[in-house]
Amino acid sequence: MIKNIKINTIKINTIKITNIKINNIRIKNHSSIKNKRKFRGGKNMLVTTKEMFEKSMKEHFAIGAFNVNNMEIIQGIVDAAAENKSPVILQASSSAIKYARINYLMKMVEAAVEEHQEVPIALHLDHGPDFETCKMCVDNGFTSVMFDGSKYDFEENIRLTKEVVDYAHAHGVVVEAELGKLAGIEDDVNVEASDAMYTDPEQAKEFVERTGCDSLAIAIGTSHGAYKFKGEAKLRFDILAKIKELIPNTPIVLHGASTVIPELVEMCNKYGADIPGAKGVPDEMLHEASKSGVSKINVDTDLRLAMTAQIRKVFAEEPSAFDPRKYLTPAREEVKNTVSHKIRDVFGSNNKI
Ligand code: G3H
Ligand code: 13P
Ligand code: ZN
Numbered sequence: 001m002i003k004n005i006k007i008n009t010i011k012i013n014t015i016k017i018t019n020i021k022i023n024n025i026r027i028k029n030h031s032s033i034k035n036k037r038k039f040r041g042g043k044n045m046l047v048t049t050k051e052m053f054e055k056s057m058k059e060h061f062a063i064g065a066f067n068v069n070n071m072e073i074i075q076g077i078v079d080a081a082a083e084n085k086s087p088v089i090l091q092a093s094s095s096a097i098k099y100a101r102i103n104y105l106m107k108m109v110e111a112a113v114e115e116h117q118e119v120p121i122a123l124h125l126d127h128g129p130d131f132e133t134c135k136m137c138v139d140n141g142f143t144s145v146m147f148d149g150s151k152y153d154f155e156e157n158i159r160l161t162k163e164v165v166d167y168a169h170a171h172g173v174v175v176e177a178e179l180g181k182l183a184g185i186e187d188d189v190n191v192e193a194s195d196a197m198y199t200d201p202e203q204a205k206e207f208v209e210r211t212g213c214d215s216l217a218i219a220i221g222t223s224h225g226a227y228k229f230k231g232e233a234k235l236r237f238d239i240l241a242k243i244k245e246l247i248p249n250t251p252i253v254l255h256g257a258s259t260v261i262p263e264l265v266e267m268c269n270k271y272g273a274d275i276p277g278a279k280g281v282p283d284e285m286l287h288e289a290s291k292s293g294v295s296k297i298n299v300d301t302d303l304r305l306a307m308t309a310q311i312r313k314v315f316a317e318e319p320s321a322f323d324p325r326k327y328l329t330p331a332r333e334e335v336k337n338t339v340s341h342k343i344r345d346v347f348g349s350n351n352k353i
Pocket of ligand 2: 067126127223224225226254255256257258259298299300301302
């Protein structure tokens with residue numbers, strides 16, 4: 001018979017230890033590393049995607065989620081967001097985190113947040129491959145994580161996603177999940193075009209209900225990288241409409257959504273690159289998606305092209321230049337212009353702060 005229960009929590013720096021005693025017998029000694037929110041003044045100014053997504057669904061626009069790897073890319077993105085008064089999502093894949101190193105990444109994002117306190121900025125893990133990676137990001141202060149279980153079967157995807165949701169929600173972090181398969185390369189996962197599978201709307205509803213995920217990435221014809229379509233670009237807006245009908249309050253995410261901006265591809269090729277026949281999702285389709293219930297649009301390839309085009313130009317036109325600032329300054333400016341164009345002319349997230 002239970003006579004008394006004692007729960008005692010002590011905190012040593014960021015470690016929280018909870019002792020639970022029933023009838024004087026210790027049954028649980030649970031310690032957890034508290035979400036490291038160490039931004040200036042002890043205040044983390046990063047936001048989750050919750051509010052920005054609510055606004056996007058109400059006012060029919062999309063938020064750009066831009067992949068980051070280094071300082072110049074981060075600066076270009078947040079400068080554009082600030083100039084256009086737009087909320088923004090900075091996202092890092094596990095290989096980007098490996099490249100930049102987590103401590104550098106957090107400090108650079110911290111600096112961006114400090115410099116642009118008026119801009120709602122979320123930090124998101126892109127294509128989290130497993131629970132451990134998601135947990136590591138939650139523990140380090142990310143405000144949103146994606147668990148990408150799209151390579152698993154439906155039941156296994158639900159089981160693994162739910163594990164991440166339980167942990168992330170307990171720490172105030174939101175979770176994006178994925179259902180359906182995109183063609184192309186997703187981090188370490190290479191999905192053949194023939195294996196790509198559109199998201200089933202009925203399954204999407206069941207998946208969201210059973211996992212409790214906060215947003216859902218769907219497959220409607222986009223794919224990662226610079227070669228998205230062999231012939232004409234085509235997206236299944238009918239599937240998107242059906243999904244929105246069944247789960248109207250779930251923010252929808254579009255991966256593989258770079259335009260593969262023709263001018264940037266041309267510029268890269270003009271200055272020595274070999275990227276023939278690259279093709280992305282036209283701006284008009286992304287604009288339609290933004291108006292039709294897509295809340296988050298992922299962009300990586302266009303930023304890679306922007307940087308590469310400008311760096312190649314400097315190398316080709318000024319062979320004597322070897323100061324990295326000489327080529328990284330125009331590269332950062334091109335990232336900013338590219339992000340500004342998307343925010344203002346395509347996603348419609350300008351003046352939405
Ligand atoms: O969807 C994948 C993103 O473009 C990230 O690519 O793993 O090469 O950083 P990455
Ligand atoms: P792109 O390759 O089209 O830029 O897609 C990026 C992406 O989906 C990141 O998750
Ligand atoms: Zn993606």
